[in-house]
Amino acid sequence: MNRQIFAFFLLAITSVLGCSKDDNEPLPQSSVSRLYVSNADTDASVMSTLIFDPADGATLDSPDRYDTKLPDGNGIVFDPFSGTVFQVSRQAKNIKSFTVKTDGSLADKGSFIDDGLTSGREIAFDRVRKTLYVASNTDSSIYVYQGVDTIKSSARASKKLKLNGQPWGIHLENDNLFVVIDRSSAQVQLFENASSLVVGTIVPSKKITVTGGIRLHGIAYSSSRDALILSDIGEEAGSGSTSDGKIYVIEAALAKFAAMGTAVSPTRIISGINTGLGNPVDVAWDIRAEKDLIYVAEKANKKIQVFKFSNNGNVSPFRTVTLNTSPEAIYLDAR
Structure with a gap:
């Protein structure tokens, strides 16, 4: 009888632990639509973080502004399971977390500095493994912080993964890490089983090259x-640099990735003078059927645009x- 009771409790504990580590666990239900914006300004008088709440109304009303003290703000991500926002400052090499309160406002939760983080750009969060991925473009690396919710004060990355190009936008889904490679390569690299990657140089499982791409940045x-959505900032400077941005939409995307790489023509391209796209550094996608909207951080023209x-x-x-x-x-x- 005791063995039966022990076996029952062991099965119950295993079931609970299994549920807590399910990549495919449904999102907590909510009718919220909030757009979190990280500002790149370095002036101390500029609020580092904006929140549009709601983001799906008839108009984009004035955002709530927060002085999160993260100059040169870059990557920002929200975890709906814990109600936590993570944000990185490229200049201060600081990664902070915030609790989103019931009214949508932010409260400080945690903070640490990694002096070794060279050039923090986009970030992605693995909520199952409590791991934060940070793309660093100038040293062609991905910094991995395991147990990020317990890190305080100062720290070093748990793993530093070296790439064969400069990463910018990153997206994590079901332990698959999509990495946008900046500069002339116009690549998106896919690293399957990202949590198993080991320190050192890593090679993508599969990749694509976007036909006509110049400088890819944002990804959704x-x-x-x-479906894959990418932003292209075009020329960095000079004539037309504030009007040559593009948004690429690639449908039936995953099958287009190949181990040796392949050139892919986008399904649709949003570009031209009417779009107002000059330096679209990041994108987000509301996939709900009744919405189906693409949000764009247009840096050069200081706008948030919705297509x-x-x-x-x-x-x-x-x-x-x-x-x-x-x-x-x-x-x-x-959601």
């Missing part, structure tokens, strides 16, 4: 829709708001 992907997923060509934004700050990274919580 949905496995349920199997329809079905848009193609030289179209005007569905919605737009002009800021007095320089948006660098965005994250949309829409």
Whole structure:
């Protein structure tokens, strides 16, 4: 009888632990639509973080502003399971976390500095393994912080993964890490079983090259829709640099990735003078059927722009708001 009781409790504990570590666990239900914006400004008087709440109304109203004291704010991500926002400062090499209160406002939760973090850009969070991934472009690396919710004060990355190009945008889904490679390569690299990657130089499982791509930056992907959205900032400076941005939509995306790499032509391209795209550094996607909207952080023209997923060509934004700050990274919580 005792053995039966022990076996029962062991099965119960195993079941609970298994549920707590399920990549496919449904998102907590909510009608919220909040857009988190990380500003790249370094002036101490500029608020580092904006929140549009709601982000799916008839207009984009004035955002809530927070002085998170993260100059040169870059990657920002929200975990709906713990109600936590993570944000990185490229200048201060500081990674902070915030609790999102019931009214949508932010409260300080944790903070640490990694003096070795060279150039923190986009970030991605693995909530199952409590791991934060940070892309660092200038040293072609991904910094991995395991147990990030317990790190305080100062720290070093648990793992430093070296790439064969400069990473910018990253996206993690079901332990698959998509990495946008900046500069002339115009690649998106896919690293399967990302949590198993070991320190040192890593090689992607599969990759694609975007035909016509110049400088890819932002990325959004949905496995349920199997569609990939990328932003291209175009020329860094000079004539046309504030009007040559593009958004690429690639449908039936995953099957296009190949071990040896392959050139892929986007399904649709949003570009042209009417779009107002000059330096679209990041993108987010509201995949809900009744919404289906692409949000864009347009840095050069200091705007947040919203396009329809079905848009193609030289179209005007569905919605737009002009800021007095320089948006660098965005994250949309829409459920």
